[in-house]
Amino acid sequence: MTDTRSMLQGSDSALVNQYNCVMLDLDGVVYVGSAAVAGVADVLGQVRDRGVAVAFVTNNASRTPQSVAEHLRELGVEATAADVVTSAQAAASELAQRFEAGSRVLVVGGEGLRSAVTDAGLEVVESAADDPLAVVQGFGPSVGWAHLAEAAKAIRSGALWVACNLDLTVPTSDGIAPGNGTLVNAVAAAVGSPPAVVAGKPCRPLFDETVRRLGCARPIVVGDRLDTDIEGANNCGADSLLVMTGVTDLTALCAATSKQRPSYVSWRMDGLLEAHRVPRRTDDVFELRGWRAKLADGHVQLQASGADRSDGLRVVVSAAWSWCDDHQSRAPATVEAEMI
Secondary structure (H helix, E strand, O other), rough: OOOOOOOOOOOOOOHHOOOOHEEEEOOOOEEEEEEEEEOOOHHHHHHHHHHEEEEEOOOOOOOHHHHHHHHHHHHHOOHHHHHEEEEEHHHHHHHHHHOOOEEEEEOOHHHHHHHHHHHHOEEEEOOOHHOOOOEEOOOOOOOHHHHHHHHHHHHHOOOOOEEEOOOOOEEEEOOOEHHHHHHHHHHHHHHHHOOOOOOOOOOOOHHHHHHHHHOOOOEEEEOOOOOHHHHHHHHEEEEEEEEEOOOOOHHHHHHHHHHHHHOOEEHHHHHHHOOOOOOOEEOOOEEOOOOEEEEEOEEEEEEEOOOHHHEEEEEHHHHHHHHHHHOOOOOOOEEEEEOO
């Protein structure tokens, strides 16, 4: 695992030059809602020009890689189905490693999960009466009580239970809705135990599946969520870049525990093309290229600003994490960072 206390490894070259693969989350990183994040297509073009592979890695199990890639191309982002790795594929791979080809699997989820199971050489079934060897559960908007009841019956009869992810919510055009984790919890309550395997972030299978498919030995994970993208990278011993274009705000980042701290931080994905330097600490003052923050009685005060806003972000976060570590406190009392 990366030493999160040092956070930003000094280098005069672009961050991405240290890696041979970039694993990208989608919502909050590549796009927000129906629009691509500004500049993403250009950044990824420059990343590929350096010979670095790009993978779009998502906990979404309802869509096929083909449909995800088509959506990305509509947004102006270059992508093929081979560039997309889903938690459905990771879950299917976990099943294929455990059972012979043609084994019956009860699928609770959408078309993306059904296709992944079929592509893995397994037989999709609909009912516990079909005596499946496993149940695999992923989000699908059509999943209902009857599907959960069949899953519970099969699990109680001894079927291995694999969940694509434990995300409690999913974003929709009308706001936040229950996610796969909420439905998994319903089945767990009925059967009295959790899934035997979880494939999606922050667990390893989805990352391992991406490495296997792309053959990348030195990946960096780019995400916007501390509890899935960044914790998942740390679970795998991979470096990570947190971007501030999604759900994580400055307060949450400053309060991050060690297992959810990224190796690097940047306001946007173009941080992949920048050199990341370590703020210098003198007593309770942190400085980096014109930016200066001071720790004072549990408060992080930004006292001077520089040219690069991401350097300001790094100074403030370094000060906050140092306070947490030095005082065994979850977070500073306040973070004054209006100048960033």
